[in-house]
Amino acid sequence: xxxVFIIKSLIILGIFAxxxxxxxYETYFERVIAAFIQDRVGPDRAxxxxxxxxxxxxxxxxxxxxxxPGMADKWLFILGPSLxxxxxxxxxxxIPFGDSILYDGQEILVQGIEVNIGILWVFGVVSLxxxxxxxxGWASNNKYSLYGAIxxxxxxISYELAMGLSIIAVLMMASSLSLRTIVESQHGMNWNIxxxxxxxxxxxxxxFAECNRTPFDLPESENELVxxxxxxxxxxxxxxxxxxxxxxxxxxxxxxxxxxxxxxxYPGMDWVYATMTENFGxxxxxxxxxxxxxLVFFAKIFAFIFLFMWVRWTLPRFRYDQLMDLGWKGLIxxxxxxxxxxxxxxxxxxxxxxxxxxxxxxxxxxYAWSAIFGTKxxxx
Amino acid sequence: xxxxxFYVVSIFTLFGAxxxxxxxxxxxxxxxxxxxxxxxxxxxxxxxAQFLAAVNIVVYAGAIMVLFLFVVMFLNIRDxxxxxxxxxVMIAASIVxxxxxxxxxxxxxxxxxxxxxxxxxxxxxxxxxxxxxxLYSKYLLPFELVxxxxxxxxxxxxxxxxxxxxxxxF
Numbered sequence: 001x002x003x004v005f006i007i008k009s010l011i012i013l014g015i016f017a018x019x020x021x022x023x024x025y026e027t028y029f030e031r032v033i034a035a036f037i038q039d040r041v042g043p044d045r046a047x048x049x050x051x052x053x054x055x056x057x058x059x060x061x062x063x064x065x066x067x068x069p070g071m072a073d074k075w076l077f078i079l080g081p082s083l084x085x086x087x088x089x090x091x092x093x094x095i096p097f098g099d100s101i102l103y104d105g106q107e108i109l110v111q112g113i114e115v116n117i118g119i120l121w122v123f124g125v126v127s128l129x130x131x132x133x134x135x136x137g138w139a140s141n142n143k144y145s146l147y148g149a150i151x152x153x154x155x156x157i158s159y160e161l162a163m164g165l166s167i168i169a170v171l172m173m174a175s176s177l178s179l180r181t182i183v184e185s186q187h188g189m190n191w192n193i194x195x196x197x198x199x200x201x202x203x204x205x206x207x208f209a210e211c212n213r214t215p216f217d218l219p220e221s222e223n224e225l226v227x228x229x230x231x232x233x234x235x236x237x238x239x240x241x242x243x244x245x246x247x248x249x250x251x252x253x254x255x256x257x258x259x260x261x262x263x264x265x266y267p268g269m270d271w272v273y274a275t276m277t278e279n280f281g282x283x284x285x286x287x288x289x290x291x292x293x294x295l296v297f298f299a300k301i302f303a304f305i306f307l308f309m310w311v312r313w314t315l316p317r318f319r320y321d322q323l324m325d326l327g328w329k330g331l332i333x334x335x336x337x338x339x340x341x342x343x344x345x346x347x348x349x350x351x352x353x354x355x356x357x358x359x360x361x362x363x364x365x366x367y368a369w370s371a372i373f374g375t376k377x378x379x380x
Numbered sequence: 381x382x383x384x385x386f387y388v389v390s391i392f393t394l395f396g397a398x399x400x401x402x403x404x405x406x407x408x409x410x411x412x413x414x415x416x417x418x419x420x421x422x423x424x425x426x427x428x429a430q431f432l433a434a435v436n437i438v439v440y441a442g443a444i445m446v447l448f449l450f451v452v453m454f455l456n457i458r459d460x461x462x463x464x465x466x467x468x469v470m471i472a473a474s475i476v477x478x479x480x481x482x483x484x485x486x487x488x489x490x491x492x493x494x495x496x497x498x499x500x501x502x503x504x505x506x507x508x509x510x511x512x513x514x515l516y517s518k519y520l521l522p523f524e525l526v527x528x529x530x531x532x533x534x535x536x537x538x539x540x541x542x543x544x545x546x547x548x549x550f
Contacts, residue, residue, distance in 0.1 A: 073405075073407075076407070076408075076411070079411075115430060116430065116431075116507055116508060116509075117430045117431055117433075117434045117508060120431070120434035120435070120438065121434055123434075123438055124434050124437035124438045124441075124442055125437075127437070127438055127441075127442025127443060127446070128437065128441060128442055130446055131414070131446070131449075134446065134449055134450075134453075135411065135449075138407060138449075138453050146453065149453075150450065150453065150454075153446055153449070153450050154450070156446075157443065157446060157447070160442075160443075177508060
């Protein structure tokens with residue numbers, strides 16, 4: 001009991017520490033990637049290759065004056081960034097970062113908590129995430145901040161719907177809400193992205209919107225709203241807001257990798273497991289192959305983080321009505337179509353085939369429709 | 381352990397509920413109400429009803445309260461709260477509220493709550509698999525009727541929000 005408890009605590013602490021470290025270094029890599037895309041040098045002053053830049057930034061933010069505007073609601077002004085950070089960190093509790101560790105004859109899962117409502121927990125925390133921005137923006141007592149906060153709220157609510165509908169299609173395939181069961185059902189290259197290409201695109205777009213990343217960063221668009229909800233913030237409170245965006249990016253990459261790219265599954269993992277247990281014994285081999293799975297999972301997460309950054313420095317920002325049109329008139333109907341196709345495919349018994357046939361038929365119908373009736377340009 | 385967590389969570393719930401009705405600022409009220417919903421979800425978790433807890437957070441704390449906060453932020457409620465200075469209104473409100481509270485307490489006292497037998501109690505009662513099987517077998521008709529109700533409400537909202545002919549949008 002004791003050693004199991006200690007290992008479990010170590011895993012939870014490790015997940016916490018890793019998400020903070022990765023978020024800190026995301027800020028560095030964001031600048032490096034931006035510099036690469038824009039053909040600049042990027043940060044190279046603090047330490048070798050500028051690797052100490054995140055520490056320098058954090059130090060600077062901590063030592064700036066911690067300012068609260070005179071007419072602001074003091075407690076809510078402090079509550080805003082705290083909530084943003086809290087909700088960003090809560091999601092990682094249910095994500096399975098690896099298979100399991102064998103110790104003392106007991107199997108310890110590499111996961112914060114294994115609950116049978118995993119994805120609902122993620123969804124609930126995501127829907128709470130908007131409070132940090134909303135409360136902070138209102139408490140600043142500044143109309144630009146309020147505009148930013150209200151934009152953030154309406155954007156998050158709109159994109160949550162399409163996100164939820166695309167998750168339901170995944171749930172139908174795994175017939176469970178537990179993230180671990182969803183990962184295990186994708187074992188042997190049965191990754192959901194092959195079954196759910198449309199659902200994957202919808203989920204990816206919605207997670208961009210939920211993280212307030214470009215092209216959906218209207219809550220903080222600097223040319224209309226100064227800086228949106230964090231106009232009045234300075235010092236580490238601003239730091240927490242910016243930092244929570246990077247934590248959110250890490251977590252949503254992890255969720256995408258879990259739902260659609262098979263989590264810690266990778267091609268040839270059964271062969272690796274067999275070889276490891278043969279050469280190192282059952283226990284050590286099992287633990288080593290768990291480690292390999294975890295490393296693969298992190299590789300997938302980093303790939304998605306890179307995608308987030310790539311998109312940010314490539315695409316311009318949406319106009320506000322375009323954003324709402326895309327969410328309500330584009331993504332939600334598509335998600336419903338995806339849901340129907342998936343349901344038919346699951347019932348038919350040939351999930352992969354019927355999914356692709358359904359998608360093909362749908363695209364053909366859309367083309368035919370726009371060829372026959374299509375004089376009006378669609379809003380997309 | 382469970383008992384102590386029950387007390388802690390209950391204190392939070394009552395604190396949130398009292399804050400909701402006692403704070404002068406409408407925004408503070410909404411935030412206290414969010415705290416109340418959150419601690420109610422904690423109660424559901426203590427009762428081993430994880431699905432109910434998650435749905436409560438997603439629907440109430442996540443979606444409905446965001447809309448509440450959204451609407452309250454647009455209104456300038458501080459100017460319209462002059463009834464609070466009127467003594468007659470306060471007295472009438474206290475009497476009505478107190479009577480309703482009394483009736484509720486009396487009803488709860490009269491309710492015959494079946495005791496849970498710890499030997500035959502199923503741990504999985506509140507789990508989503510059990511709930512889903514019940515909803516789609518024994519309670520199929522009520523469940524479908526509720527979905528029709530939601531559909532009607534949704535259509536009604538769209539109808540109300542629709543722009544009329546000739547009306548300008550901003």
